[in-house]
Amino acid sequence: ASPGSRGTLETVLARLQAGGSAPTESRQAAEREVLAALPQLEPARAVDLVVRVHSVEQLRGSMQLLEELCRVLAANVPRFRSPDLARLTETLAAWAKASAGEERMPRLPEAVRSYFGAVSSEITLRLMDVAPADLARTATAVAALGVGSTRLFASIARAVVARADRFAPGELVLLIDAFDQARCFHTSLYEALARCLRHNARHAAPKDIVLGLSSLAASGVKADGLGDAIGDHLPNTAIAKGLFTADEACRLAWAFCALDLHHDKLFRAVFRALEDAPVQASQTLCQLYEIHLTLKAFHYSSYVEYELEDDTAKSLRDHYRRHPLLLKKERSSERLHSDVADLLREVLDASVSTAHVTSPGFTVDVAAMPRGRRSSSSAEPLAILDIDGPHTLIRSLDPLENTVGAAPRIHGSVSLKRRVLQKRGFRLVVFAEETWRGLDGNREKREFLRSALRKAGVSEDRFR
Structure with missing residues (x-):
C-alpha cells in the first residue's frame, strides 16, 4: 500500500474508532486497504492492524471482512512468531464468536475454518517451543469455536505433561479450561493440574484455584492431599477477606462436593460468606442446593450445625426444579430414552415416564413409578434409570481409556447426582447408549432390563 493510501486508511480507522460515522464507500475502501496492506506488513504489524480493525465496531460487524x-x-500463518500468532488467533476467534450470535459452536465459513486449521497444524509443529501462556491462549481460542481436532488436543496434552513444571498455575488452568470447552479429557494432564493446585494452594490466585478445581470436578480427577491443601488455606485468606464473590465461593464448594472432598472449615467459611453476599445467579443457586443435598447426605453430623434453614432449602429446591442444571441431549439420545421407556412398560407393572424429576429435584432419564392402590402422591420410584451418552460422557484422549472394556469418563455433575440419589436409597440403574444399541432385538432388551432392575433391588412382584 502506498503512503497516501495508508494515510487514508489511518484516517478512516481513527474516525470509526472514535465513534464517528463514515459513508459506506469509505468503509469499503478501508476494508480494501486493510486487505491490501496485510501481506506487505511485518507479522507483528499485521497483527496490530487486525487488532485495530477488530476494535472498530463498524468493521468487526462484517463477517465478509473476517472471511477475507x-x-x-491463512497462507502466512508460519510467518508469525508464537506470541503474535496467539494474539491474532484469539482476536479472530472473538470476532467469529461475536458474529455467530448465541450459537455455542457456530457454523463458520470455509475461509475461517481454513485459518484455524492452519493454526492448528502450525501449533502442532511448535508444541515443545511455544511459551506456556501462548499455547494456553491459542488452545482457548480454538476450543471456543469448536474447531480443534482430537489429534490437536491430544498432541497439546502430551506436550504439556512433558513440561508441566514450566507452567504457572494460571497458565495451566487456562489451558485446561480450553479442554473443558472442547469436552476433552486427558488423565495425565488433569493429574498434573491437581498436583499443581495442591503444591501452589498458598500462592495461586484464588480465581485460578476456583476455575482449576471446577475443571477437575467436571472430570473427576483429584490428588492426595488436594482438599486439605486448599481447605487449610483459603478459609483464612481469600474467603475470610472477601476475595471471592458469592458465585465463586459456591463454585468452589460445589467442586469439593463433586470431587467427594470434604473440609468442614472450608464449607463453614463459604456459608458464612454467603450470609454477607447473597447469591443472585440462577446457576449458583442451583449449585448451592446441590451442596446442601450433598452435605446433608454424606456429612450431616457436622453440617447440622450450620445447615440452611428449612424455608431457604425449600426455596432453593423450588428454584432448582424450575431451572435444573441439565446437560443438553441429542435427539438420538431422546429417541433412545423413549425406546427404553416403552420396553420398561412391558417389563414392570408401573407408570413409566422420561425426564422424571425426583423428590430431591434431580432429573433422571427414565423412572418407573408404582401405580394403582399401592401408589401415592409421595411415593418414590420403583427404579430410576440414567443412560450415559454424549451428554454425560467426556471424550477421552487417554489411549488407555479408549481400549475395549475401559470405563467411560462421566461428567462430574452427573456422578454427584447419582451418588446423592443412591445415598438417599433410590434404586438406580445406569447403562450406556452403546450397550443398549448393541442388544439384539426387543426380547434381549427386555431381559437386559429385568436383570439390571433385579440387581438394583426391584422386587419380583413388580415384574410382569
Whole structure:
C-alpha cells in the first residue's frame, strides 16, 4: 500500500474508532486497504492492524471482512512468531464468536475454518517451543469455536505433561479450561493440574484455584492431599477477606462436593460468606442446593450445625426444579430414552415416564413409578434409570481409556447426582447408549432390563 493510501486508511480507522460515522464507500475502501496492506506488513504489524480493525465496531460487524482476512492470513500463518500468532488467533476467534450470535459452536465459513486449521497444524509443529501462556491462549481460542481436532488436543496434552513444571498455575488452568470447552479429557494432564493446585494452594490466585478445581470436578480427577491443601488455606485468606464473590465461593464448594472432598472449615467459611453476599445467579443457586443435598447426605453430623434453614432449602429446591442444571441431549439420545421407556412398560407393572424429576429435584432419564392402590402422591420410584451418552460422557484422549472394556469418563455433575440419589436409597440403574444399541432385538432388551432392575433391588412382584 502506498503512503497516501495508508494515510487514508489511518484516517478512516481513527474516525470509526472514535465513534464517528463514515459513508459506506469509505468503509469499503478501508476494508480494501486493510486487505491490501496485510501481506506487505511485518507479522507483528499485521497483527496490530487486525487488532485495530477488530476494535472498530463498524468493521468487526462484517463477517465478509473476517472471511477475507482469514483467507489472506491463512497462507502466512508460519510467518508469525508464537506470541503474535496467539494474539491474532484469539482476536479472530472473538470476532467469529461475536458474529455467530448465541450459537455455542457456530457454523463458520470455509475461509475461517481454513485459518484455524492452519493454526492448528502450525501449533502442532511448535508444541515443545511455544511459551506456556501462548499455547494456553491459542488452545482457548480454538476450543471456543469448536474447531480443534482430537489429534490437536491430544498432541497439546502430551506436550504439556512433558513440561508441566514450566507452567504457572494460571497458565495451566487456562489451558485446561480450553479442554473443558472442547469436552476433552486427558488423565495425565488433569493429574498434573491437581498436583499443581495442591503444591501452589498458598500462592495461586484464588480465581485460578476456583476455575482449576471446577475443571477437575467436571472430570473427576483429584490428588492426595488436594482438599486439605486448599481447605487449610483459603478459609483464612481469600474467603475470610472477601476475595471471592458469592458465585465463586459456591463454585468452589460445589467442586469439593463433586470431587467427594470434604473440609468442614472450608464449607463453614463459604456459608458464612454467603450470609454477607447473597447469591443472585440462577446457576449458583442451583449449585448451592446441590451442596446442601450433598452435605446433608454424606456429612450431616457436622453440617447440622450450620445447615440452611428449612424455608431457604425449600426455596432453593423450588428454584432448582424450575431451572435444573441439565446437560443438553441429542435427539438420538431422546429417541433412545423413549425406546427404553416403552420396553420398561412391558417389563414392570408401573407408570413409566422420561425426564422424571425426583423428590430431591434431580432429573433422571427414565423412572418407573408404582401405580394403582399401592401408589401415592409421595411415593418414590420403583427404579430410576440414567443412560450415559454424549451428554454425560467426556471424550477421552487417554489411549488407555479408549481400549475395549475401559470405563467411560462421566461428567462430574452427573456422578454427584447419582451418588446423592443412591445415598438417599433410590434404586438406580445406569447403562450406556452403546450397550443398549448393541442388544439384539426387543426380547434381549427386555431381559437386559429385568436383570439390571433385579440387581438394583426391584422386587419380583413388580415384574410382569
